[in-house]
Amino acid sequence: MDALIAQYTGADEDARLVRQYITRMEFDTTMHALAPYLKAGASVCELGAATGRYALTFAQMGCDVTAVELAPEQVAILQAKADSLGVSLKLFEGNACDVPMIPDTSQDLCVILGPLYHLQSPAERAQVIGEAKRILKPDGVVAIAYISRFFVAGLFAQKFPELICPEVLSQxxxxxxxxxxxxxxxxxxxxxxxxxxxxxxxTSNGFHVSSHLATDSIGRYIAEGVNQFTPAQYDAWLAHHLKTCTEPTLLGASNHGLVIATFAGNEGHNEHRFDKEK
Incomplete structure (x- = not known):
């Protein structure tokens, strides 16, 4: 846990999401996918809120936002930004796997856009989904982001050839x-x-998957071109991307994926797209 906190101490997550078109596309795609659930007055919790790029946007849209972040420095930055913007939200320093400060069945939407990048044990991953299930209202919605291991292998081939060896690739x-x-x-x-x-x-925790997006699609592989777009070209590319990012064949190749699901209780709706395709 200390190593994870150290990884994000000094990191500027807000700048990462806006400094290049390729990273802006990640933010724009996520916001587009979440837009139907971000109604004014909706109770929205973000677990792993970093410096608040998403949480503060949700609050500015009129949502009742609760934000939880592990790294103390990131919590302080988020609070300072909220104060500067005059935005009100409930902010806690804590671990996404255990959020007792959030009441049962209190949230319309639970957004988990970072923790699953780092929860290395199956028990931890089950815990964070269990907490999401606990705090969501009946028919509440969860959105989880992940990084594809297939993309990471390609990234190593492109930028870190010293890691292209049987031991690393097999693990x-x-x-x-x-x-x-x-x-x-x-x-x-x-x-x-x-x-x-x-x-x-x-699905194994009682959710019904409603959408699954390749957040970046193939964009990371053509980042040099995308980052040179004019504003009009970026808008055209984003519109094309939003029409195609649910294409199942793109999911593994995308850096980030986003899965949106509705809590369906412990019975029914436990099939998922990959089973249907067999």
Whole structure:
């Protein structure tokens, strides 16, 4: 846990999401997908809120926002930004796997856009989904983001060829982990999943998957071109992307994936798209 906090101490998550078109697309796609659930007055919880790029946007849209963040420095930055903007939200320092400060059946939407990048054990991943289930109202909605292990392998081939060896690739493919000391600390504290696994994580906990998006699609592979777009070109590319990002064949190739699901209780709706395709 200390290593994870250290990884995000000094990190500027807000700048990451806006400094390039390729990262702005991640934010714009996520907001587009969540828009139907972000009605004024809706109770929205973000677990792993970082410096508040999403949580503060939700609050500015009139939602009743609760934000939980693990890293103390990120909590302080988020609070300072909220004060500067005159935005009101409930902010807690805490672990997404255990949020007793949030009452049972109190939230319309639970957004988990970072913790599953780092919860390396199945028990931890089940805990965070269990907490989401506990705090959601009946028919509440959860949105979870993940990083694809297939994309990470391609990233290594492109930028970190020293990690292209049987040991690293086998561990990544089989376990979603990268422990090689030559890897950057982000990868060593990370967990990288498959699209199928993320759907199964939700359906096995009583959720019904309503949409699954390739948040970046192929954009990361053509980042040099995308980042050189004019504003009009970016708008055209984003519109194209939003029409195609639910294409199942793009999911594993995308850096980030986003799964949105409705709490369906413990019975029914426990099938998922990958089962249907068999």
């Amino acid at each position: 990544l493919l089989e376990n979603g982990l990268v422990t090689d000391p030559r890897a950057d600390s982000f990868f060593r504290v990370g967990y990288f999943s498959t699209p199928q696994e993320m759907e199964q994580l939700l």
